[in-house]
Amino acid sequence: MKDKIAEKLKGLRASKNRDDVICILQNSSTPVSVEDIYEKIKKTNNKISLSTVYRIIEKLVNLGIVHKVTTLDDNKALYEIIKDSHTHHHYMICVKCKKMIPIDDCPVKELEKIIADKTGFNITGHKFELYGECENCARKDKK
Amino acid sequence: MKDKIAEKLKGLRASKNRDDVICILQNSSTPVSVEDIYEKIKKTNNKISLSTVYRIIEKLVNLGIVHKVTTLDDNKALYEIIKDSHTHHHYMICVKCKKMIPIDDCPVKELEKIIADKTGFNITGHKFELYGECENCARKDKK
DNA sequence: TTGCGTGCAAACTTTTTGCATAAAG
DNA sequence: CTTTATGCAAAAAGTTTGCACGCAA
Numbered sequence: 124m125k126d127k128i129a130e131k132l133k134g135l136r137a138s139k140n141r142d143d144v145i146c147i148l149q150n151s152s153t154p155v156s157v158e159d160i161y162e163k164i165k166k167t168n169n170k171i172s173l174s175t176v177y178r179i180i181e182k183l184v185n186l187g188i189v190h191k192v193t194t195l196d197d198n199k200a201l202y203e204i205i206k207d208s209h210t211h212h213h214y215m216i217c218v219k220c221k222k223m224i225p226i227d228d229c230p231v232k233e234l235e236k237i238i239a240d241k242t243g244f245n246i247t248g249h250k251f252e253l254y255g256e257c258e259n260c261a262r263k264d265k266k
Numbered sequence: 267m268k269d270k271i272a273e274k275l276k277g278l279r280a281s282k283n284r285d286d287v288i289c290i291l292q293n294s295s296t297p298v299s300v301e302d303i304y305e306k307i308k309k310t311n312n313k314i315s316l317s318t319v320y321r322i323i324e325k326l327v328n329l330g331i332v333h334k335v336t337t338l339d340d341n342k343a344l345y346e347i348i349k350d351s352h353t354h355h356h357y358m359i360c361v362k363c364k365k366m367i368p369i370d371d372c373p374v375k376e377l378e379k380i381i382a383d384k385t386g387f388n389i390t391g392h393k394f395e396l397y398g399e400c401e402n403c404a405r406k407d408k409k
Numbered sequence: 410t411t412g413c414g415t416g417c418a419a420a421c422t423t424t425t426t427g428c429a430t431a432a433a434g
Numbered sequence: 435c436t437t438t439a440t441g442c443a444a445a446a447a448g449t450t451t452g453c454a455c456g457c458a459a
Contacts, residue, residue: 135438135439136432136433136434136437136438136439137432137433137434138432138433138438138439138440140439140440141439156423157423157424158423170441171440171441172440172441172442173423173424173441174424174425174426174440174441174442174443175439175440175441177423177424177425178425178439178440179439181425193336193337193393194336198343198422198423198448198449199422199423199424200341200423200424215381215385215387215389218390224385224387226381226385230377230380230381231377231394234373234374234377235396237373238358238369238373238396239398242358242367242369243401244358244367244396244398244399244400244401245398245399245400245404246358246396246397246398247361247397247398247399248396248397248398249394249395249396249397250336250393250394250395250397251374251392251393251394251395252392252393252394253378253381253387253389253391253392254389254390254391254392254393255382255387255388255389255390255391256387256388256390257387257388258386258387261388278413278414279412279413279414279457279458279459280457280458280459281413281414281415281458283414283415284414299448300448300449301448313416314415314416315415315416315417316416316448316449317415317416317417317418317449317450317451318414318415318416320448320449320450321414321415321450322414324450341423341424341447341448342447342448342449343448343449
């Protein structure tokens with residue numbers, strides 16, 4: 124897994140900042156914002172500027188290492204490491220508490236094939252998100 | 267259909283601007299940005315301000331008449347009228363030309379039920395988008 | 410007459426860019 | 435030494451807000 128990333132980074136210069144960003148992305152179970160990454164790195168006494176995080180993220184997206192995730196009503200972008208298909212998954216987002224709960228596997232793969240056959244569109248990716256009320260918030264509402 | 271919208275607007279004051287915004291949303295086959303709406307209304311010699319469009323859109327979203335759609339790499343929000351379930355659909359977005367091509371029906375509804383049963387999450391909505399290369403762009407590439 | 414809807418300008422938030430400098434190869 | 439990566443500050447882009455005024459009810 125890690126080697127795959129290293130492969131994609133081949134040709135680029137070594138950069139502690141980039142390593143830090145990748146590390147944070149790898150260790151977070153849900154998508155993070157540029158601001159999140161920036162704050163986390165600063166807390167570890169490593170200096171970094173916001174624009175550097177933006178530039179690193181842009182590069183990682185272009186290299187296919189990271190991808191953008193959008194949220195229900197937030198105006199800022201979130202990002203996550205692209206996992207291999209085995210662990211690739213989606214989220215249920217609670218409209219009350221905004222928590223993002225991962226859905227096991229990806230239920231969209233088969234759909235994708237069917238639609239590709241039907242339409243001739245060469246599908247390379249997808250986005251799938253569910254919105255609703257999580258169990259916690261539903262419980263609170265009843266009280 | 268139209269009556270449904272009128273019903274949701276009950277209690278609000280009449281507003282030409284709101285009517286114009288709804289009209290544009292109804293007549294566009296793909297999601298539009300606030301800026302798009304603003305420009306279109308201005309072209310018809312009707313004066314409106316950007317913030318008014320934002321406020322109208324916000325209201326329409328809260329009333330469940332319109333919903334937000336997110337895009338691949340655009341930082342601005344797009345909106346579309348919520349159609350009844352019969353015509354509710356999703357988009358394939360071409361990563362080359364950015365065109366949004368509607369997918370017939372909504373293939374996610376059954377998935378939603380299965381996941382709701384499995385997880386106890388009370389699902390109220392979803393987002394589903396496919397990315398890839400449209401036939402046009404694929405043809406150009408081969409040349 | 411009451412108060413919702415609107416325009417305008419200013420504020421705010423997120424993201425991008427220019428430029429000089431530091432660091433990698 | 436050459437070129438990429440970075441920091442800082444300013445600019446841009448998108449969205450929100452405050453306030454005064456007009457218009458629907």
